[in-house]
Amino acid sequence: MALNWKLVIDSANAPALADFWAAALEYEVEDPGALIEQLLAAGHLGEEAVAEHRGRKIFRGYAAVRHPEDPFDPISGIGRGRRLLFQDVPEGKTGKNRLHLDVHSESGDLDTLVTRLEALGATRIREVNKGPAGHWWTMQDPEGNEFCVA
Numbered sequence: 001m002a003l004n005w006k007l008v009i010d011s012a013n014a015p016a017l018a019d020f021w022a023a024a025l026e027y028e029v030e031d032p033g034a035l036i037e038q039l040l041a042a043g044h045l046g047e048e049a050v051a052e053h054r055g056r057k058i059f060r061g062y063a064a065v066r067h068p069e070d071p072f073d074p075i076s077g078i079g080r081g082r083r084l085l086f087q088d089v090p091e092g093k094t095g096k097n098r099l100h101l102d103v104h105s106e107s108g109d110l111d112t113l114v115t116r117l118e119a120l121g122a123t124r125i126r127e128v129n130k131g132p133a134g135h136w137w138t139m140q141d142p143e144g145n146e147f148c149v150a
Contacts, residue, residue: 006064006083007101010093012143014086015053018063020142021084023120024103027065030083033057035076061088093144101147102136110135114149122147 011017022029036057039045051060063086066072070081105113114124114137121142128148129135136150 004080006079006085007099008085008087009145010089011086012088012092014061014063014088015051015058017086017141017143018065018084019054020121021086022065024117024122024141025065026068027082027084028068030064030066030072030079031056031077032059033077034074038075062086097146100145103147103149105149110137110149114139117149 009017018029021027033056036045036050036059040047040050049060050057052058053063064079065084066079067082070079070083072079072081103113103117107113117139118124123140125138125140125146127135127137134150136148138146138148140146
């Protein structure tokens, strides 16, 4: 039986990084507000564990994005498919990623996609030409995490 998974990414500002990746991938930022309200009302969660971001209650130090066509739990807002979870950690990024995302343009218009990602806060690092293997850009998200755009 295949397993479900999510990719967890350490961050300095989980909500901001989730906003970037939601816009970059055209995903949806998960809204755990209803679950948080239930947990607060039942006394299972303290106010110190909650923050507000863009008018929504979120779990402090966490944010996630999900594919808009994948199923999700309507109470918790948690996706049950393609999902990225961002969690704040105290230490900063110190080296090259050992794992990264590859973002592909459906239209095949690499320049338009790279320009759109830059407008969202990404940075071009280097252009790669690999002959028959193709052409792509290595970029960084707003926190310096590398990803490829092909």
